[in-house]
Amino acid sequence: xxxxxxxxxxxxxxxxxxxxxxxxxxxxxxxxxxxxxxxxxxxxxxxxxxxxxxxxxxxxxxxxxxxxxxxxxxxxxxxxxxxxxxxxxxxxx
Numbered sequence: 798x799x800x801x802x803x804x805x806x807x808x809x810x811x812x813x814x815x816x817x818x819x820x821x822x823x824x825x826x827x828x829x830x831x832x833x834x835x836x837x838x839x840x841x842x843x844x845x846x847x848x849x850x851x852x853x854x855x856x857x858x859x860x861x862x863x864x865x866x867x868x869x870x871x872x873x874x875x876x877x878x879x880x881x882x883x884x885x886x887x888x889x890x
Contacts, residue, residue: 815874
């Protein structure tokens, strides 16, 4: 079982916005490019990359999705206290 996950995300205000971000990505747009353009999180300027994190470092809703999905998978919308996320798992170790 993975003890650390690396993920990128796009943070937006509404579920509809998150669904639009998912559509852009599933239609072939680059995740990092979409994050740079639309994410309200400071990580957006790095293509949404949050780096490596372990259990207990992210809010529970976010952490659960990150640990449950395989690298390369894009998941969303995921609601947290910060807004709606589109999450891409980029690594596990």
